[in-house]
Amino acid sequence: MHELSIAMNIIDIASEEAKVNNLSVIDEIEIEIGTLSGVEIDALKFAMEIATKKTILENSKTIITEIPGQARCLICSKEFVIDSFFAQCPECKQFNLQIIQGQELRVKSLNVY
């Protein structure tokens, strides 16, 4: 996936917030990445290491929370955990799903200690 582009967007968001809040240092940045978002977390961590050099996040800790995928069966309404878009309802065995969680790509917060 295109993790470096994602990392650069994260840095932009953090830089904007730093300006608005007059921060010179950010200790931690919390990010939420859904398992169905198309972003590979290890690749994102690597991309963050490179992309944050000479930015406000250079010495910040990046905390990534993985949000599990969840679907609701449109036939029988059962909700269940999924790890891909190709998933079968464990109850009625149909393949007719609505994805209700797992596509998040979110900067959750900045922490300053």
Next chain:
Amino acid sequence: MCDTCGCGQPDSPYTIKRPDEEIISQEKDNYSHHHTHEHDDEYNHHSHKIVIEQDILQKNNLIAERNRGYFEAKNVLALNLVSSPGSGKTCLIERTIKDLSKEINFFIIEGDQQTMLDAERIQKAGAPVVQINTGNGCHLDADMINKSIKKLEIVNHSVLIIENVGNLVCPSLFDLGESYRIVIISVTEGDDKPLKYSTMFYSSNLCIINKTDLLPHVDFDVKKCKESALRINHHLQLFEMSVKNGEGLENWYGWLREQYKKLL
């Protein structure tokens, strides 16, 4: 730099050119934006947390919506064609232009890492076109489209076809402001493509299975491929065709004509 592993030159700009253009204008992502939002600052003796809760792709998505608004205002049907390299995207566009240009105004945006080759083919086919060269970039984004449509001078009531960079992975994340996203696979690629690249099939509206003229020579199970695609995304509209021999093209043209009529 390489968008996957970070090697190479930082901040390589992309270029947007018409086939006849001498000047290369180098673009950098340069969008200004204003956003206001509230955040709760939790103060304690030692730390504070600034809650942001912002979508990482918000910048791209906001520009995509601006593109979308522009298309709606000008009655433009915008199509984002995505696929692996070599599925026949450019041939499909060439053939569609040649067959329908008397009925429909076409405008084309071509996306590739390098060369003007595709734009030159489209120009020969008879439609106005600009070529985006992404350099090391592996997908088109909304800002590139926003700048390209300014160069194209699209007329009211027309069809804009965007040929994305050949890549079944990265373009799935980037809304360009299109009306419909069309994923194209060819029968030489394997009928398990939808399962392997489910994010792209999930995010698309139409699926074209191309090169059906080669079916006698390959082990491609069309029924299995269609079933897999529909399991990933039961809203997908499926088309089978051979751009080479014309098989199945009428269904695609029928869809296009209907959408074109609906614009007004």
